[in-house]
Amino acid sequence: MRELTFNKKIYYIVVWIIVAIMISGLLVDNPRFGRFEFGYIAHCILVVILSVCLLIYQRKSTGLLRLIIIIVSSVFFYTLFIFYPETFSTFIFLCFIPALSILYFDSKLFYFSLLFNFVSTASIFGFIIFFEKGHIYPHIEQDLIGNFANFIASQIIIYFIFYVTNAHIKRLQLYYEQIQQTERLKTTGQLAAAVAHEIRNPLTVVGGFLQLFEQDKRFSEDQKRHCTLMIDELKTAEQVISQFLTMAKPEKEKVTETVDVKVVLQSVTDLLYSYGLIHDKSIELKVNGDCMISANTIEFKQLLINLIKNAIEASEIGDIVQVTAESEKDFVVIKVIDHGRGMSKEEVATLGTPFYSLKSKGTGLGMMICFSIVEKYKGTIDFQSSMGQGTTVMVRFPSI
Ligand code: ADP
Numbered sequence: 001m002r003e004l005t006f007n008k009k010i011y012y013i014v015v016w017i018i019v020a021i022m023i024s025g026l027l028v029d030n031p032r033f034g035r036f037e038f039g040y041i042a043h044c045i046l047v048v049i050l051s052v053c054l055l056i057y058q059r060k061s062t063g064l065l066r067l068i069i070i071i072v073s074s075v076f077f078y079t080l081f082i083f084y085p086e087t088f089s090t091f092i093f094l095c096f097i098p099a100l101s102i103l104y105f106d107s108k109l110f111y112f113s114l115l116f117n118f119v120s121t122a123s124i125f126g127f128i129i130f131f132e133k134g135h136i137y138p139h140i141e142q143d144l145i146g147n148f149a150n151f152i153a154s155q156i157i158i159y160f161i162f163y164v165t166n167a168h169i170k171r172l173q174l175y176y177e178q179i180q181q182t183e184r185l186k187t188t189g190q191l192a193a194a195v196a197h198e199i200r201n202p203l204t205v206v207g208g209f210l211q212l213f214e215q216d217k218r219f220s221e222d223q224k225r226h227c228t229l230m231i232d233e234l235k236t237a238e239q240v241i242s243q244f245l246t247m248a249k250p251e252k253e254k255v256t257e258t259v260d261v262k263v264v265l266q267s268v269t270d271l272l273y274s275y276g277l278i279h280d281k282s283i284e285l286k287v288n289g290d291c292m293i294s295a296n297t298i299e300f301k302q303l304l305i306n307l308i309k310n311a312i313e314a315s316e317i318g319d320i321v322q323v324t325a326e327s328e329k330d331f332v333v334i335k336v337i338d339h340g341r342g343m344s345k346e347e348v349a350t351l352g353t354p355f356y357s358l359k360s361k362g363t364g365l366g367m368m369i370c371f372s373i374v375e376k377y378k379g380t381i382d383f384q385s386s387m388g389q390g391t392t393v394m395v396r397f398p399s400i
């Protein structure tokens with residue numbers, strides 16, 4: 001998940017203020033100042049490392065650098081706590097360490113930080129109970145249980161803040177992605193409508209002449225074969241355009257009516273029956289009970305044709321494609337089941353992306369159209385697929 005992109009200027013101002021505070025902590029009224037003890041040297045080194053990391057983070061915001069910043073700042077606060085025991089407020093910093101990683105919106109980093117902090121602070125409490133016995137940290141030792149309870153409470157509060165912010169950010173991100181997808185579809189639709197009309201006519205003219213050449217005796221067999229190839233390619237182009245045009249058709253032409261799923265399924269399977277036969281595959285239809293939905297018949301047909309065609313194309317020679325429909329509570333459930341090549345999880349996730357096709361003659365528009373039709377009538381579409389086993393596409397429409 002991406003973290004918040006800070007305004008560059010504000011980021012540097014804040015970081016420089018933090019650096020200044022850290023340096024003043026080293027120099028101003030520091031009881032260890034000037035004495036070259038381990039604690040003071042460690043403190044100096046950590047200030048330098050942390051400052052450098054924070055300053056370069058804006059330019060090189062990698063996951064590794066985030067991890068380093070979180071670890072170094074945790075070690076820094078623990079160093080303060082351990083080497084400046086008289087400053088009791090350093091304990092407050094320990095409570096807030098996991099809050100730092102909320103800034104990066106990185107869940108893994110947050111859980112790591114939370115665990116790291118819990119283990120470290122628990123060890124410190126253990127040390128105070130068993131060895132130190134209040135000589136160095138009297139303010140903690142005097143009310144051990146109270147302090148520990150406060151620490152736990154602070155971790156819970158921080159977790160809660162993280163949980164709420166994270167959920168909110170995830171929702172926002174999903175929302176933006178959806179908007180982008182819709183926008184993309186809208187622009188492709190509009191563009192297609194304009195381009196399709198312009199391209200269709202020349203294609204028809206070229207196709208017509210090619211058909212004439214194909215039958216012309218003056219051409220050699222070789223040349224005729226080329227013509228057939230060209231005609232085939234033109235047909236594919238024509239298909240792309242038709243698919244696109246149906247998407248871009250004005251809404252007013254698509255009236256919503258009561259559709260008897262059984263009747264439509266029968267006519268679609270009849271239509272595709274010969275298509276399956278050509279490829280030596282058959283279609284089996286089973287409709288249970290009354291299945292009535294509210295949709296535009298042509299669009300609903302288009303949805304089913306696309307799904308069944310895909311199932312036939314994915315199947316092996318001799319396979320059967322099963323199409324079932326039944327009423328289930330408030331829904332009509334239609335399943336298109338094939339035992340063909342199946343899809344991987346990634347392939348299923350990519351379905352619906354314009355022009356995504358693994359077929360040499362595919363348009364990659366079928367699923368996109370299916371998705372938009374299902375969405376329009378407040379239905380759902382789900383895929384269960386495994387490589388080499390087959391695919392079940394389940395479409396649900398609200399029944400009437
Ligand atoms: P096209 O059929 O023109 O390739 P679609 O949008 O209909 O375009 O399908 C996109 C891709 O999804 C197909 O190329 C195919 O790889 C995959 N696909 C769709 N349905 C199935 C299915 N039932 N089994 C296996 N793969 C499928």
Ligand code: MG
Pocket residue numbers: 306309310366367
């Ligand atoms: Mg298809």
